[in-house]
Amino acid sequence: MRVLHAYKAYRPDVDGGVAAVIALLTAAGEEDLRSEILVARGMRGLGQSTAFDGVPSRAVASLGNLFGMPIAPQFPLALAWAIRKADVVALHAPFPxxxxxxxxxxxHVGVVVHWHAEILGRRLLAGALAPLTRATLARADRIIVSDQIIAQNSALLRPHLAKCEAVPFGVDAAAWATLGADGCARAxxxxRRHPRLIVALGRLVPYKGFDVLLAALPRIDGHLSIVGTGAERERLAQIAADxxxxxxxxxxGYLSAEEVRVHLRAARVFAFPSVTAAETFGISQLEAMAAGLPIVNTALPTAVPLVARHGLEALTxxxxxxAALASAINAVLDDPELAERLGRAAQARARxxxxxxxxxxxxxxxxxxxxxARRG
Structure with missing residues (x-):
């Protein structure tokens, strides 16, 4: 069985998030399952073909980005051509x-849509693209969401609830809980440099809410480390200065997985301040849970507060x-017993x-x- 994964970008241009999910799904599994990856360049650049962990990956040339999407006019034709050799195509959404x-x-080709999020905050763009999205969902054999609440809250998905299946994301909990001697020493x-360290992790984009976290920091006695890259870097630095x-x-900035684990081991609390439903699940909070950290997250109408639950693994x-974000972070920093209870429960839940x-x-x-089913 040949499965083609298609999305807007992949390694080495981006890592984490959807790229991490694709990496998990294309890792060695059943012997008769062969995976390939087709993406556009995550930034302006020529097309390239490579392989990651033995999985062929092709990135179509991109002229740049518009509204967070690559401008890759050759991509639809490349996808249509690649689909002809596939048995199942896994379309990772959103990507028009x-x-x-x-x-x-x-x-004869099966279609599985991985619904990671939908386009929010750009009504005109979302409206213009909706007919294409509806056509894809109508053709899909199955639609995978990380939690059923996402399908129930989506006007685009509600007509297709019978095809939707909730499959919660997973992480290698043992790996995120493990750190070698050198890593432990660095942590x-x-x-020692920052005994009240707060760590946040994610792309520097508006829906992550890092501006709110920076606005909360004057009320917090602690040091904040934001791990990630993105277009908001300069604006966030200015907010911190102001x-x-x-x-x-x-x-x-960008850190390797081992360096992320070092930061998580050193931290007292993990902040996850996302502000819109574009944050559907929160893989990074799950990684922090696996590392044994207490979570402070937000009450979004998605799976975020269902993964790390208020009073159990998190303060929401x-x-x-x-102000509320600062109060919750302070509560964890100031109460070691609370931090220990939340962190221990978080690690157990992740595992x-x-x-x-x-x-x-x-x-x-x-x-x-x-x-x-497609083969009859």
């Missing part, structure tokens, strides 16, 4: 160029509320409920069910 290319899917050194907290913020506050092997097995089973 996927929808254009998917118009040419032959009848201890970082903790708030007078530049000396208590580190913009760590209203989105865009800097028991969000295992990456379970996630991959169920998704691959869906691919096979779709393949078998």
């Amino acid at each position: 160029l996927n929808d254009i290319g998917a118009l040419a899917v032959p009848d 201890e050194a970082l903790r 708030a007078g907290v530049s000396n208590r913020v580190t913009f760590a 506050v209203p989105p865009r509320d800097a 028991e409920q969000f295992d990456h092997a379970r996630f991959c097995a169920r998704v691959r089973a869906i691919y096979r069910e779709v393949y078998d």
